Amino acid sequence: xxxxxxxxxxxxxxxxxxxxxxxxxxxxxxxxxxxxxxxxxxxxxxxxxxxxxxxxxxxxxxxxxxxxxxxxxxxxxxxxxxxxxxxxxxxxxxxxxxxxxxxxxxxxxxxxxxxxxxxxxxxxxxxxxxxxxxxxxxxxxxxxxxxxxxxxxxxxxxxxxxxxxxxxxxxxxxxxxxxxxxxxxxxxxxxxxxxxxxxxxxxxxxxxxxxxxxxxxxxxxxxxxxxxxxxxxxxxxxxxxxxxxxxxxxxxxxxxxxxxxxxxxxxxxxxxxxxxxxxxxxxxxxxxxxxxxx
Amino acid sequence: xxxxxxxxxxxxxxxxxxxxxxxxxxxxxxxxxxxxxxxxxxxxxxxxxxxxxxxxxxxxxxxxxxxxxxxxxxxxxxxxxxxxxxxxxxxxxxxxxxxxxxxxxxxxxxxxxxxxxxxxxxxxxxxxxxxxxxxxxxxxxxxxxxxxxxxxxxxxxxx
Ligand code: FES
Ligand code: FES
Numbered sequence: 001x002x003x004x005x006x007x008x009x010x011x012x013x014x015x016x017x018x019x020x021x022x023x024x025x026x027x028x029x030x031x032x033x034x035x036x037x038x039x040x041x042x043x044x045x046x047x048x049x050x051x052x053x054x055x056x057x058x059x060x061x062x063x064x065x066x067x068x069x070x071x072x073x074x075x076x077x078x079x080x081x082x083x084x085x086x087x088x089x090x091x092x093x094x095x096x097x098x099x100x101x102x103x104x105x106x107x108x109x110x111x112x113x114x115x116x117x118x119x120x121x122x123x124x125x126x127x128x129x130x131x132x133x134x135x136x137x138x139x140x141x142x143x144x145x146x147x148x149x150x151x152x153x154x155x156x157x158x159x160x161x162x163x164x165x166x167x168x169x170x171x172x173x174x175x176x177x178x179x180x181x182x183x184x185x186x187x188x189x190x191x192x193x194x195x196x197x198x199x200x201x202x203x204x205x206x207x208x209x210x211x212x213x214x215x216x217x218x219x220x221x222x223x224x225x226x227x228x229x230x231x232x233x234x235x236x237x238x239x240x241x242x243x244x245x246x247x248x249x250x251x252x253x254x255x256x257x258x259x260x261x262x263x264x265x266x267x268x269x270x271x272x273x274x275x276x277x278x279x280x281x282x283x284x285x286x287x288x289x290x291x292x293x294x
Numbered sequence: 295x296x297x298x299x300x301x302x303x304x305x306x307x308x309x310x311x312x313x314x315x316x317x318x319x320x321x322x323x324x325x326x327x328x329x330x331x332x333x334x335x336x337x338x339x340x341x342x343x344x345x346x347x348x349x350x351x352x353x354x355x356x357x358x359x360x361x362x363x364x365x366x367x368x369x370x371x372x373x374x375x376x377x378x379x380x381x382x383x384x385x386x387x388x389x390x391x392x393x394x395x396x397x398x399x400x401x402x403x404x405x406x407x408x409x410x411x412x413x414x415x416x417x418x419x420x421x422x423x424x425x426x427x428x429x430x431x432x433x434x435x436x437x438x439x440x441x442x443x444x445x446x447x448x449x450x451x452x453x
Contacts, residue, residue: 005315006298006359006361039339039357040338040357043338044338080351103339104339104426105408105424105425105427106339106352106353106354106427109348110353110354
């Protein structure tokens with residue numbers, strides 16, 4: 001095959017069969033959700049013909065389910081739909097802030113969190129936010145499904161852990177209780193329509209006395225992939241999230257970072273900024289938990 | 295290459311067209327269907343000149359495949375004015391001189407319609423963030439913001 005093709009399968013089985021057929025025949029196939037990365041790549045850096053497999057007709061990737069223990073966010077749901085959902089905004093304000101930072105109103109009408117993740121840009125805003133809330137990728141395979149934590153899904157710049165013939169169905173998030181809250185901050189030179197110089201997502205859980213009993217910290221745009229920073233979480237757990245704990249967590253983020261220097265910022269600058277973002281994001285998440293109690 | 299046959303609705307009218315798999319909705323609107331009100335600036339989702347509504351949702355027509363439009367309702371700038379005259383948003387853009395060359399204008403007006411459909415009384419910050427994906431090289435944004443504010447007032451209290 002030399003030309004382009006467009007497929008709009010209507011079931012997961014049909015999608016996997018299509019992807020499998022193309023792989024076996026040595027033909028290129030690319031999954032299309034919102035298209036806000038795929039079509040831009042197609043017009044620019046990578047014009048080679050391929051089959052585009054539009055998954056928006058699949059029920060599973062459009063499914064949004066808020067359960068008692070878990071929340072499932074279908075891989076192809078446009079971020080505008082997520083941002084209009086009051087329950088998600090209440091449960092995951094940080095993740096929704098991250099989704100709301102990506103692109104213009106027009107882009108958000110199409111772009112999905114699943115696509116942001118699969119595209120695997122080092123600066124993808126939802127990735128550190130997903131890591132912070134402990135999201136897991138639900139992947140359809142030839143023999144069923146498998147799950148992978150988000151921090152293990154992105155394997156390099158523009159690369160993810162999907163093997164040929166697999167499809168990301170969506171994200172499974174533990175549903176936070178009232179003692180847990182998340183936050184996401186990124187730094188960009190302007191407030192809108194920009195790409196992160198550094199980003200940090202955090203989630204903290206506080207006991208009745210205000211002591212942090214669990215934390216997760218994800219950083220973005222400061223390494224080839226977004227990272228889970230366990231040392232930052234360890235610096236927070238067992239403290240009252242006082243100044244010293246925040247500084248230690250920020251320092252852990254700075255030392256976990258291995259940024260590049262580019263037009264958006266130098267490596268040193270990014271390393272410093274990601275620590276500042278961590279301190280501030282932890283403060284916001286803490287205040288959110290306390291606000292639940294007020 | 296085999297063309298794909300697509301049935302869609304454009305400005306309330308059933309439309310069928312043939313397209314190639316990689317063609318954008320923007321290309322088909324302009325080049326196949328001759329509806330050139332929707333403009334092309336960048337074709338990479340950055341400028342908003344190609345803004346259209348798809349099932350009432352604001353999108354860039356350059357980042358939608360024509361084949362993806364099948365079964366959906368598309369509204370373009372051509373769908374705003376009626377036999378009775380210009381849409382109030384169009385009228386206010388004229389009155390406030392919120393355009394110079396006009397290339398960005400159809401996209402801005404469609405984006406404004408999407409905004410006011412959802413938020414009939416937006417504050418200035420909301421307007422500026424909502425329209426951040428619509429770039430204008432000539433006018434400067436203040437006149438555009440004034441036109442949007444006045445359009446919101448005129449839609450809320452028709453003369
Ligand atoms: S032409 Fe579509 S955003 Fe510029
Ligand atoms: S009037 Fe010329 S680009 Fe806006």
